[in-house]
Amino acid sequence: MAVITRDAQRKRTRSRLRAIFVPLLVVPLAVIGIAVAIAFAADQLYADRALPGVTVAGVSVGSLSRDAVIDRLQSELARPWSESSIVATYDGRSWSTTNGALGVRPDVAAAADTAIAFGKSGGAVERLAAWADALRGDARVAFTLQAQGGALDAWLGQVSSDTDRAAVSGSLAVGPTGLVVTEPVVGRQLDRVSTAASVLAAQSLQDRKIDLSVREVYPAVDASGFAEALAKARAATTPLTVRVEDRVVSEDAAGLASLLVIDRVLAKPGELSTPPAGAIVPATRYRYTVSLDEARVTDWVKALGVKLDRPAVAAKYSASKEGTLSVIAGVNGIRLDQDKMRSLMLAELLTSATTASRELAAPAIPDSTAFTTDQAKEWLPKLSKTSTFTTYFPPSRSRFANISTGASQFDGVVIMPGQSFSFWNLLGPVTVERGYAYAGAIIQNRSDENVIGGGLCQVSTTMFNALSKLGYQIDERHAHGYLIDRYPLGLDAAVFDPGVDFRWTNDTDVPVFLWSWVGDTFVTFDVWSMPTGRTVTFSDALQKNFVDVPPDQPADPAFPKGVSVKGRDVFRTRTVSDASGKAIHQDFFASHYAPVWGGPLPTPETPPAP
Structure with missing residues (x-):
């Protein structure tokens, strides 16, 4: 009977493992080595040519040298590109031109350099991946556009002359005939940098449309700092009729405007509306305030009283040549209640009128004579x-x-x-x-x-x-x-x-x-x-x-x-x-x-x- 020692068994086990795993390691390494060798050979073969399958804006430039790439891009990209149209639109209007008219053309030299360099940088794995993309048709190289000469700037200037509108700051004042009003206008300004970027951002040979970038330009006084004051001023200058019994006094816009105090004041944070994003806004914004000058209103009411009052007429005496006295009867009158009228004016004048003119029933009080008819009769015999x-x-x-x-x-x-x-x-x-x-x-x-x-x-x-x-x-x-x-x-x-x-x-x-x-x-x-x-x-x-x-x-x-x-x-x-x-x-x-x-x-x- 044979006796197998423990050492012998161990040796046989190692041999079997080597027989299994060595081939598994050698084969991949061999494949990698072959791939590296192929990649190295390909790098050498395409050192100054584009990899097969590389395209620039849909134009195939695979396997071409740099000069050949440039020639093909000039022929199949740059020339058709110059004839492609650009239609810029804004607010229902449009402006048409072509890439060639603007001096906008692809940078074929830069595109050729990018195409030649595709897949030739990085480690072996990245290069193999680039080769795989190229062979699958996924090696698409983008191109950049460049504007030559001043044609693009000139075109932007022409477009801006149509789109731009100067901002107008609102103003409100009192003139000889009433209010002097300049309504605020939000201006417009073509964003030339953004619009030029849109023109230079295309990546295809097709005709294209772009939206003009136009920014709003806010004046120092815009509608949010003007509308309320204007409404008050117009309310206050609505032609006014004041009536006491059968006596009527009318005041026109010019007369009423003289009662106003109009000020332009610095707007505090939060007092005005927030302009839209991208708007050009002045560093300092203002608003108008309208109020009534109480002293002027008081004087106006006094003058009104002179016109509307029917002062009482005191009793008088008449003497004849013979020395006979008789009584001339007195007459009670009516007077404007100036305190109440002043309060009424201060309360009502700045409120919006619903009609083209305003009528006020003036508060009035009786005006009694200081010397009555009865007193005159009582004193007469004395x-x-x-x-x-x-x-x-x-x-x-x-x-x-x-x-x-x-x-x-x-x-x-x-x-x-x-x-x-x-x-x-x-x-x-x-x-x-x-x-x-x-x-x-x-x-x-x-x-x-x-x-x-x-x-x-x-x-x-x-x-x-x-x-x-x-x-x-x-x-x-x-x-x-x-x-x-x-x-x-x-x-x-x-x-x-x-x-x-x-x-x-x-x-x-x-x-x-x-x-x-x-x-x-x-x-x-x-x-x-x-x-x-x-x-x-x-x-x-x-x-x-x-x-x-x-x-x-x-x-x-x-x-x-x-x-x-x-x-x-x-x-x-x-x-x-x-x-x-x-x-x-x-x-x-x-x-x-x-x-x-x-x-x-x-x-x-x-x-x-x-």
């Missing part, structure tokens, strides 16, 4: 003539017209206890339409014969003398520029608008009214009231500082030749005492009069010698 005064003037139709028209404005007007009187406030406008004429007046110490209302100082002087005798409080009195001898010395009362008024206050507890009588050469004022127990005394006139007419002083046209009046200062004191003898007023009337003359007498003519 009143009597308490004073009268008359002054005279040379005959003159124009002076008579002014004196009679002016004096009549004060007839029967009642001055209540505590009420102040202003000559100009009660007189009203001095116009030709109201019956006044051009006549002489003293302006800056000199007569002017062409003054509307000349002679009204006669009215104020007569009134002053009639009232001052009764002891009423004198608030304002002025002397004339030069002495007028038909008035009491130092007791004249000149008036001139503006700035020279005659004012007094009824500082008694009973009403007072005036009544005038005017003739061709005189004016009289009667004062009607009740006796107050006051006594009035005037000092004699103190005259000082006499001044002769300087020889070079121009002649006054109102004075006759050879007549002159010295200048001087005149002082009068009025003392008013109550019934108990207590002084309640002591007035010092100072008057400064300039010298005046009519010029020298003409030199008498010397009779001819006999």
Whole structure:
């Protein structure tokens, strides 16, 4: 029986394993070696040629040398390419051209270099994979385009002249006739870089369409910073009609626009809409604000009240030549409630109007007279003539017209206890339409014969003398520029608008009214009231500082030749005492009069010698 040792068994096992695995390792290594050898041989064979199966934009260039590749690409790629069309489109419009017209052509030299280099870099595995792609027809080489000359830039300029639109910044202002509006416009700008990239991005010989890349260009003030302000401004300038009872006042857009405050302010983050992606946006954006100037609205409402108010007319008295009094009944009126109207304007004016014009019913309040008809009737039997005064003037139709028209404005007007009187406030406008004429007046110490209302100082002087005798409080009195001898010395009362008024206050507890009588050469004022127990005394006139007419002083046209009046200062004191003898007023009337003359007498003519 044979005995097999453990070592012998191990040797037999190793032999069997070698017999199995050695062939398995040797065969792949041999294959790899053969492949490497083939690849090496192929590299050598195609070192300066394209691998079989390589294409450039569908043009087969396999196995060709670089020069041959260039020739074929020039023939089968570059020439057909130049005739291919490009149609650029934007917003329904199109612009047509060709690759050749744009100077756009394939870079055949670069494409040839890429084709020759295909599959000849990297390790053996990458090269084998490249060979496999080439043999399967998957070795497709892309090409790049290049623009030669300035044709592409010129074409982009032509297209941009059609597509581009300048941005317009919105503006809003108040002009002489109303709003001055420039609507904002978002501009457009051709993105030349992006459009050129689209032109140079094609990879086929076919005709093609491209979408133009056009960017929006936002102005400093766009619609989001303008529309709301414009709406408010247009609402505020909608023609307006304001009505109180049967009286109507209309205001046009220009007048209403004057009430607006329009500002352009820096927009804060989040106040404006976000522009679309890609838009060209200024670094600083603005917006408009519209508001009402409250002070202007207040003034406008005051002026409106003047037009719409129907002021109450106080009761008055009428006096006959026989001294009989009668009552002229008062009339209640109505006034614009200015506070409510102002609030209404501030609340409504900026709200959108639904019609082409807007109408507001103005809030109004009753206007009651300060001296009612019943009061006038109650006082009537208690009143009597308490004073009268008359002054005279040379005959003159124009002076008579002014004196009679002016004096009549004060007839029967009642001055209540505590009420102040202003000559100009009660007189009203001095116009030709109201019956006044051009006549002489003293302006800056000199007569002017062409003054509307000349002679009204006669009215104020007569009134002053009639009232001052009764002891009423004198608030304002002025002397004339030069002495007028038909008035009491130092007791004249000149008036001139503006700035020279005659004012007094009824500082008694009973009403007072005036009544005038005017003739061709005189004016009289009667004062009607009740006796107050006051006594009035005037000092004699103190005259000082006499001044002769300087020889070079121009002649006054109102004075006759050879007549002159010295200048001087005149002082009068009025003392008013109550019934108990207590002084309640002591007035010092100072008057400064300039010298005046009519010029020298003409030199008498010397009779001819006999």
